[in-house]
Amino acid sequence: MNDQEKLTTYLADFIQELVFNGVKDVVISPGSRSTPLAMMIAEHPELTYHINIDERSAAFFALGMAKQTRKPVALLCTSGTAAANYYPAIVEAKISRVPLVVLTADRPHELRDIGAPQTIDQINLYGKHVKWFVEMSIPDENEELHYFVRTTAARAVNISTQAPAGPVHLNFPFREPLIPRLDPSPFGEAKQAVKSTQGKLSLSNGEMERICMELETHPKGLILCGVLDEPGFKQAVLTLSNQLGYPILADPLSQLRSGLHSGDTIIDNYDSILKDGKHEEKLSPEVVLRFGAMPVSKPLTLFLKKLKNVEHIIVDSGSGWRDPVKMGTQMVHMDEVLFCEGISSLIKQERTSKWLEMWQTLNDKTRQIVTQTIEDVQELDEGRVVLELTKLLPNDSTLFVGNSMPIRDVDSFFHTNQKNIRIMANRGANGIDGVVSSAVGASVYAENMFLIIGDLSFFHDLNGLLAAKMHHLNITIIVINNNGGGIFSFLPQAGSSKNFENLFGTPIDIEFEYAVKMYGGNYKKVANWDEFQTSITRAVETSGLNVIEVPTNRETNVQIHRKMWNRVSQEKDQFLTGDSGC
Amino acid sequence: MNDQEKLTTYLADFIQELVFNGVKDVVISPGSRSTPLAMMIAEHPELTYHINIDERSAAFFALGMAKQTRKPVALLCTSGTAAANYYPAIVEAKISRVPLVVLTADRPHELRDIGAPQTIDQINLYGKHVKWFVEMSIPDENEELHYFVRTTAARAVNISTQAPAGPVHLNFPFREPLIPRLDPSPFGEAKQAVKSTQGKLSLSNGEMERICMELETHPKGLILCGVLDEPGFKQAVLTLSNQLGYPILADPLSQLRSGLHSGDTIIDNYDSILKDGKHEEKLSPEVVLRFGAMPVSKPLTLFLKKLKNVEHIIVDSGSGWRDPVKMGTQMVHMDEVLFCEGISSLIKQERTSKWLEMWQTLNDKTRQIVTQTIEDVQELDEGRVVLELTKLLPNDSTLFVGNSMPIRDVDSFFHTNQKNIRIMANRGANGIDGVVSSAVGASVYAENMFLIIGDLSFFHDLNGLLAAKMHHLNITIIVINNNGGGIFSFLPQAGSSKNFENLFGTPIDIEFEYAVKMYGGNYKKVANWDEFQTSITRAVETSGLNVIEVPTNRETNVQIHRKMWNRVSQEKDQFLTGDSGC
Structure with a gap:
């Protein structure tokens, strides 16, 4: 068996076993060292691959897709800092229990730690933030090695999905030449190496x-x-x-x-x-x-x-x-x-x-009080956006929610309803990073996909929009633009320091319209509630990327919240000191 | 001493000692848990702080600044995935030997691993990719603890700069309340705890x-x-x-x-x-x-x-x-x-x-042959861009070079000259990530700053442009746009697979003009060499962000290189088989 054949059969066994164990989607970032896995994954008839150039976005895209499908999603990138870019999404996946099978290409042993290009120490690259790490072997034909590679694929998927679900990392050293044999198809008739059945915890x-x-x-x-x-x-x-x-x-x-x-x-x-x-x-x-x-x-x-x-x-x-x-x-x-x-x-x-x-x-x-108070707000306000959305979202929608203020507003203003609306957010580590990519990843298999997000978080992951353009995905993004870090206005440092606006407010003053146009999306900055309602209704009917920007004011927002809380407090006072019924 | 006073004096000692040991610049990403360090750093009269919203960009920005100044640069971010975003730049800094002092805020022990928000395991977060990791203590007034915090600051800077230079990581757990006392100034008269003098390796x-x-x-x-x-x-x-x-x-x-x-x-x-x-x-x-x-x-x-x-x-x-x-x-x-x-x-x-x-x-x-062949190229070509730049760059310039093709073109076509031109690139791990931020970071203290970069690498770090806008930096970026991964056209997979263009070519088809406008820059897509020359000359005279896009063709570029190599080979043949002189 020549080297190309060794490479091909080894990886065919690996990929086939991933498929047997339920992997259907692989998010691939282009690179050189990962060529053998990329080319073979692209050939497998039961795998769908999704190209995502920026590895940070790629990993969050996979995370969103895994959340939406409740299935493990695989990721592939080349060696070097590419793999380090996966880190934020891996950290999030570990805490929020999302199954990811992370595949990184690496240089072989003889090229490590001697100043070879694009070579970093990838052993345990993600530390304790993955559930399992395996350094794979150089592809070879040994029968026990093939049992190893097949069961490692099976175990990787198994471990990633077993409660608590989470990410696993397999590191693949490859020697040149990196081109596998694709003709005839490397995937012949194969049967699953070992079937695994997962139990659930229960008490006596x-x-x-x-x-x-x-x-x-x-x-x-x-x-x-x-x-x-x-x-x-x-x-x-x-x-x-x-x-x-x-x-x-x-x-x-x-x-x-x-x-x-x-x-x-x-x-x-x-x-x-x-x-x-x-x-x-x-x-x-x-x-x-x-x-x-x-x-x-x-x-x-x-x-x-x-x-x-x-x-x-x-x-x-x-x-x-x-x-x-x-x-x-x-x-x-x-x-x-x-x-x-x-x-x-x-x-x-x-x-x-x-x-x-x-x-x-x-x-x-x-x-009732919350709804009334917020519906009375005539200026554009963050709370009312959520209240309006609850009414406007079509049945069978998914609403992805950004961290910091949006998730808090959704908590306060997204009320019970009879529609089928799924709500998702990255609440493992609550980062403002990677939210766009997560929602765009979720949109691949979602029927009506919406994202509500603040301006800083939207900016942080603007690159995530490229996947929406490249893969013609349908998503409507509502950007609450209060030009900076709104949440800090609720914290003790507000006004306490002459550097507050520099350090915490951090207005970035950018026109997102340019970014949306660059990524081929439809953009609308709304000026009032009528426009907001019309824009959402139109977005529901328009495929592709839709971005609706809602400019709000950080100070007004704090005031509206305070007013509402006061009214709620009075009503509660009356109710509980009157006939509390309990 | 109350808690605020404990917090303030502990951090004042730490920051003062950083300054004593040569730290002048701190790159800060906004966040809540990092509030005490951020507010106090902003108060120190000898420190300059640079706000950078996206932590991935922030770390590369610090890397570029440290390269340019040949001094250690400090970084500060909040807890959670924010810190994980530093990873790519830290990996690069370790291999390319750039001194960074990475400060991360963290939750205190009693909030760890119990599902508290924005809390991840930050102990040894960067694994073997930092030279030193220290878990700091909760701020307190104990005298020995103050000696610890001061010498830890000194040692951190010392270790980061000692050959081989590299990143160090200090993790700071903070309890609420997070607001330090700023009035009167926390930085009184202080003297350095321990002076350190570094030796150099020499032989007998x-x-x-x-x-x-x-x-x-x-x-x-x-x-x-x-x-x-x-x-x-x-x-x-x-x-x-x-x-x-x-x-x-x-x-x-x-x-x-x-x-x-x-x-x-x-x-x-x-x-x-x-x-x-x-x-x-x-x-x-x-x-x-x-x-x-x-x-x-x-x-x-x-x-x-x-x-x-x-x-x-x-x-x-x-x-x-x-x-x-x-x-x-x-x-x-x-x-x-x-x-x-x-x-x-x-x-x-x-x-x-x-x-x-x-x-x-x-x-x-x-x-001579290389120059002639390339100067004969009438269409826009990647090699000639570098040749032209060598002529057009003013004295006292810094040229930052992107990875993948640009660094190879600079190697081939940036010839010896009498000007004072410094050339930099991220050649530790050779990533295409973070290059814009690194160059923008270097521009803070550079006289005439230029970056030459490919389209994928430019896209990867578009967020890096925000710092140029927010801090009114002067930089001219030359984007070689061959709409995809040009380097793969030189590799064996070119043409070998029906998925080549999807997996490796990866054209992203975006108009960068939108991004440049969003970040308040001047943009010019050139159509010929006259326009290129005029644009560079104009950019040298125009402050702020200038982006010059040079559309090129991946196939033509391969052909031009091959033609040139053939002519060089013939000439060499003639010279060495004639009178070789040796």
Whole structure:
């Protein structure tokens, strides 16, 4: 077997096994050393490859696609700093539990650490931020080596998808020549080396009965749902909530605010309800049952931190320890759907609950005030953008949400609704980087894709728009442009330093219209709410890249929020000191 | 002492000590957790801070500035993926030996690995790609701790600048509140904790005499100079070359092609001379003396690999093992300037050398052919751009060169000249990423700053242009736009695969004019050589950001190169088979 044949058969076995194990998409950044893998991936009939020039964007693009499809996505780049550009998305994928199979090409041993070009130390390049690292061998024909390469592909996919899902990294040293044999096709008839079947964590009946009993003794409970995107969870937790009479405080990323029926037990306005920090004894639960990562709401966090003598149960299918409020009394490592269904099956009697009614009434009243206050805002404002979007988004939409202010506004203003709307964000490390690419990656397989994002975050990943142009993707991006870092206006440093605007405000004063035109998109800067509504409606009907810019004002935004919180606080005061019902 | 006072005095000591040790510039990316360091750095009267929103750009910006000033530059960002964005530039800085002091803010211990927002594992975040990592303590008032923080600052700068220079990383956990006390100024009268004085590697007299003797026994020697930017080296190596009668094959990044006098022993056309691989026995040296990283020329590499029984001495002040051709017979770890001066002082008699004359004549003839062939090219061509630039650049210019094709074209076509032109490139890992930011960073303290770059590399770091706009920097960028990855047309995969254009050509079809306008720059796409010349002349006189786009054709470019190499080969044939003179 000559070297080309060794290269070809080795990689054919690897790629075939990736496919057997469920990889369908590979995001490729062009390069020289990665030539053998790139050329062979492009030849595989069951793989779709997506070219993405900037490796930082490429990795976030893969992350978004993996989120949207709930499948592992592979990534390929050449040696050198190209691979280092993957780092931010890998860090995000690890914390937010997104399966990525990262393939990097490398120089062979004899070219390492001797000043050869494009050669960096890629062994454990991503440190503890990947679940698994394997230094692959130089391609050869040895039979055991072929078993190694096939099972390594299988294990890579397996590890990346096993809860908690995350990124894995395989580093491939290649010697020249780098051209594989493509004719006849390197992919013959092959069968899978080893099939793997993944289990889910579950508790014994005895353990479940103990927990159920604890829940049944306490009529005042709160179910908190943070970031979680697990099919089947919504129905399971809604059923449990009804049985226990516990309201569900649902973060927008719990996917529990959309596709609802009237009478559902979702509380969507807890951020505004809890903002003033008053009447906490009336709202205090005896037990908290939490699923998913911690919700974004800061008032909720502060509320939880002040609770005393509360049983706080955290259920996590990924065996994590996600308790930033440090209130957990029980860590339950179990699949969330199995947990809800299991407890439901043990509950003897559905509870009618004044506690639940109180939360629902308070939530309805708050939602009314929030909606009224925000709908009264005539100038362009960040909160109302979200409120309008909730109405304007078509059924079967995906809304990707930028970090910093947008996710907070979505938390406050994206209310429960009956449409099928999926909400996604990069809430692992909450970076403002890579958001455009993540949303564009998600758009590949999404029906109606929207992104709401701030100007700094949009700028940070402008390069992400190239993929939308190159691959003719459909996405509508709403850019909230307050010309700088809006979130800092809510923090203590606002006004405290003569350097505030330089260090934190950081206005960048750029016209995004140019960038959008460069990437062949449709652009509209709106001047009022009519234009905003028309633009969204038009974007829904227009394929390709649509960017709608909403200029807002950082100071006005702070004032509007404060006014709304005051009104909510007054109403809550009246309700809870009057007939609180509890 | 209250918490604010503890925070303030701890950081004041740290920052003051950075300044004592020579840090003058800090590149800051906005963020929340980094607030205390950012606010205090902004207050220090002897520090200049440079805001750069995108951390990937920020780190390359710092890298370029550190290259230009030959001083350590500090970097500051917040916690989370922000810090991961520094990775590509850090990897580059480590290999290309550029001193960076990387400061990252982090959450305190009690918020780590429990799902708190913007919290990632930052311990050893950059793995083996930094020279030193220190996890700092929570600010406190303990006296020994203050000694620790001051000496850590001193050591950080010291380690980053000590040969081989490189990046160091200090991670700062901060608890809220994050606002330091700024009034009265936190920087009182302070004196330096510990002064450090750095030595240079040198050999004993006996060792130097042995090496000198070896050189004197061999009349046929070649001095190879790769990437090296050390003041004093040019004079020292030119003197040595004259004494030994050894020609200097000087990579453009050796800084030896500019500021020359007639009769200097620099060979600048060895890439074209060696391209055909013929007459190698006549050109073969008995000894090779090499300084700096390996030169970029591939024909030179292949030529060296075929040499037999050659003494190959590699001198490296940074104790590296930079020998990708695997021909080294002696690794000499000594300061390059001291080495040249030391050997020079031992040489008894200057050699007149037919060997040197042969190389000089061959070089002159080759330069003539190369110049003629390329000046005859009427269509816009990548080689001629460099030839024209050599003529058009004003005295006291810095030319930053992109990787992939531009650095190869500069190697072939940037000929010896009498002007003061400094040439820089990111040749550590040779990435196409971060090049714009590096050049923009270098422009802060450069007199006349130029960048020549390909379209993919320009695209990769378009974000780098924001700093030019925000800080009103002066830089002229020449974008060679062949709409895709031109270098791949020279590689074996060209034409070998039906997916070639998709996987490697990767045309991105964007109009850069939009990007340049967005960043407030002047833009000109030239149609012919007259326009090119006029545009460069105009750019020299126009402050701010100037971008000159030169559309070229990937196929034509390959043809022109081949034609030129053929003509050089014929001339060489004639010269060396006629009266070779040696």
